[in-house]
Amino acid sequence: GAVVSQHPSWVICKSGTSVKIECRSLDFQATTMFWYRQFPKQSLMLMATSNEGSKATYEQGVEKDKFLINHASLTLSTLTVTSAHPEDSSFYICSARDPSWGQGAEYEQYFGPGTRLTVT
């Protein structure tokens, strides 16, 4: 299947600093990517939908000024956690939709391996 990578796989940063996480689709062009957050022992929560060449669509309750998303190319989306605080410590996962996989509702999403962020 298609491959989605994330970098870094884990990062530790100090409170108040910003952290950038990259999500790449390695063998297909993804016009749409998604960013999720997962706290320990909880399910994935969608944060935002990232569309190439346009502004991201954020889910209710997600601060767009804190979680900056850029989807500058068909294979790369970045999530920047600005002024990170310990409560932002989480597992961040991206996914990318492969438009060649199917039609309409059958579009499959491929997930990255995740990035574990720890804010001290």
Added chain:
Amino acid sequence: DAKTTQPPSMDCAEGRAANLPCNHSTISGNEYVYWYRQIHSQGPQYIIHGLKNNETNEMASLIITEDRKSSTLILPHATLRDTAVYYCIVRVVQAAGNKLTFGGGTRVLVKP
């Protein structure tokens, strides 16, 4: 969004079939049933999806009831590597890009 209900956890024996149930009684006629799984500290992995008919692939089988209000994911010969959280998701088709909404899932533990 149509919601899904899954048991929070289940154990199964290695080598035996694992049957994972999912209720989606409010599913709409054009919504698909998707199954993903997440092994600890990894991103989710697509397993299978279906609309009305039963489906089978190299990983699993999906049985959807005739009224489409429930489905069962079958892992025919569970291995220890199948230990994971399994998510049953009903697909919402939106212009923004086909979001996947994850519920609590079923934590499956395959025991030797």
